[in-house]
Amino acid sequence: MTQTRRGFLAAAGATALTACAPRPDPVQTPPEPPPAPAWPPLPARYGAITDEPYPVPAVPEGVVPPRLWRQEVANPFPDAEPGTLVVDPDAGYLHLALRDGRALRYGAGTGSAAHAWHGEARLQFRREWPRWKAPDSMVARRPELEPYSVANGGMDPGPGNPLGARALYLFQNGEDTLYRIHGACEPEYLGRAVSSGCIRLLDQDAIDLHDRVLHGATVRVLKSIRPTGLREVF
Template identity: 65%
Template sequence: MFTRRAFMAAASAASLSACAAKPPAAAEPPPPPPMPARYGAIYTEPHPVPAVPDGVVDERLWRQEVENPFPFETTGTIIVDPDAAYLHLVTSPDRALRYGVSVGAAGYGWNGDAKVQFRRKWPVWKAPDEMIARRPEFAPYSVANGGMPGGPGNPLGARALYLFQDGKDTLYRIHGACEPKYLGKSVSSGCIRMLDQDVIDLHDRVQDGAKVVVLPSVQHHTFEVPY
C-alpha cells in the first residue's frame, strides 16, 4: 500500500535527485586585466611597435617599481636573474625597476659580471655560423653578408645592449623582439629578450659602461621558437 508518508519520501528523493543532476552553472572567469598604457603601440619610432595584447603577459612580468632586492649594488646596475625571468635596474639603494624577460640558451650558458659596452637602436642582427648550420635559410644574414637590417622581423628588436667582459665581447645581449606569449619562458635561441616597449625604456635609462650582473642558473628548460 502506497501511503502518504511513502509518497512524501519519494517526492523528496526525486527533488534531491533533480538538484544533484543540475549543479549551478560555474561563474564566468573575470576578464584579464588590461595592459597598462605603457604597453600600447608606439608610432614615434623608425618602425612601428605593436601594442601588447591583453591577457597574454602575466602581471608579475609587467615593468614595475619594486623594493630593491640588491641594495649592495650601485645605482645604474643591471641584474639579470634567468631562473626568475627578471631583470632589475637599480635606481636607488631602496628601489629598483623590474622587467620581465625570456631567456634563451645563451642566457643560461653565461653568468658573471660584465658591462654595457654600447647600445644600439634597431640593431643589425648577424646570424651566427652555428645557427646557419642548423637553419640554412639564415645564410643571407651572416656576418659575411652584413646581417639583417633593423626593423620588423629582426630577432634583436628595437634595442640591444652589448655586454663585454675585460674588454672582450661576451656575445651576450639584452635585446627586444620578445613575443608576448614567450615572456617569462625559456626559449631555445637568443640571450635575454624583452618586450620592445621595455627594452626601449631600459635603453634610455642606462649608460654605456653600466655594470651588469648575470646570476647563475640552476635550471635550463627550453622549447623551440622560430629563430
Template identity: 65%
Template sequence: MLTRRKFAALGAMAALSACAAPQPVTRAAATAVPEPIPPLPDFYGPIYDEPYPVPAVEEGVLRPELWRQEVDNPWPGYKRGTIVVDPDAALLHFVQSPDTAMRYGVSVGAQGYSWNGTARLQFSRKWPRWKVPASMIARQPELEPYSVANGGMDPGPGNPMGARALYLFQDGVDTLYRIHGDADPRELGQAVSSGCIRMLNQDAIDLYDRSIHGATVIVLPSRAPDPTVTA
C-alpha cells in the same frame, strides 16, 4: 585619436626569434586554463614616434608579475645602473638607487644554450642590425644570408633584435649575447633562445633610455636542471 585598445597590431610577428626557435609548448601548458589577466598599463600601448611601428602589446596575454614596475631593490649594494638578470624568475632588474629598482619580465636562454656571468654594457643600439654569429649558422645554415660577413639583417619589422639592443662584453671581448627587444608577450617567463635576453619592445626602449654606458650586467646562473644532460 587612437587609443591603445583601438590600435590594430601592425603585421605578424617575425618568424625568426632573436637567437633560436622557441621551445615547443608542452601538452600541460597548452591545456591549462589561464586565470583572467587585468588590462595592461597604458605604456604597453603603441608607440608612434619610432622609425618603425611598435604595435600595442596584446591584451590578456602578459601576466601582471611580468609588467614593467618599480620595486624594492633586491641588490642595494650594487651601483646605480647595474642590470641583474635572474633567468629562473625570468626577471631583469635595473638598479635605480639603494632603495628601488625597475623590474621587467624577460625571456631567457634555453638550457644548453644559456649564458651567465658578469659583463659590461659596452654599447647600445637603436633598431640594430642582426648579425648572426657563426656558431648559430652552424646549427641553422638557412641564416647564412644574415651572417656578419654578409652584413646582417636590416633593422625594422621582422628583425628579431627589435627596437633596441644592449651589447654585453667580458674583459673587452664580445660575449655575443644581447639584451634586446621583439619578444612575443607569450614567450615572457620562458626559456626560448640561445642565451639572449629578450624583452618587449616597449620595455627594451625604456631600459635603453635608463641604461648607463659601461654599467655592470650580471646574469645569474640558472638553478633549473638542464634537460639536455642525462644521468
C-alpha cells in the same frame, strides 16, 4: 525457484551486462576554451608606439601576466650599485638598480638549457633599431640563416629583425660575448627560458631600458638552477 523469480533474475543479469558494455560515443562537441585570465588591462605604456622609425605594435591583452609588467620594486640585490643590471633567469626578471633600495623590474625571456649563459659583463654600447648578424655557430646549426651572417652584413633593422627596437651589447674583458639584451620578445615567451642565450624584452621595455641605462654599466646574469627549453628563438 518460481518462474517469476527466474524471469526477474534473468532480466537483472541482462541489465547488468548492458551496463558494462561499451556505450555508443555521444555526439562530440568542441571543448569550451579555457577562461581568459582575470588580469587587469595592460598599462598604457604597452600600447602601440607610432613615433619610432618602424611601428611597434601593442602588446595583446591577456598574454603577459602582471608580474612581468615593468614596475618599480624593492631591490632584491642590495649589493648592486645604482645603474647595475641584474638578470634572474629562473624568475624571468631583469632588474635595473636605482637609488634608495629601489629597482625597476622588467619581464625577460632568457637562454634555454642549451644556450644559457651567466656571469658578469659590461654594457659596451647601445643601438637603436640595430642590425642583426647571425653568429657563425648559429649559421652552422641553421644554414638558412646564412644570408644574415656576419660575412653577409646581417639583417636590416625593422619588423622581423630578431633584435627588435633596441639592443644592449655585452662585453667581457674587452671582448664581445655575442650576448645581447634586446627587444622583440614574443609576449607568450616572456619570462621563459627559450632563447639562444640573449635576454629578450618587450620592445616597449627595451626602449625604456635603453633610455635609462648608461654605457659601461655592470650586467650580472645569475646562474640558472632549473634551466628549461622549449625551442630556439633569437
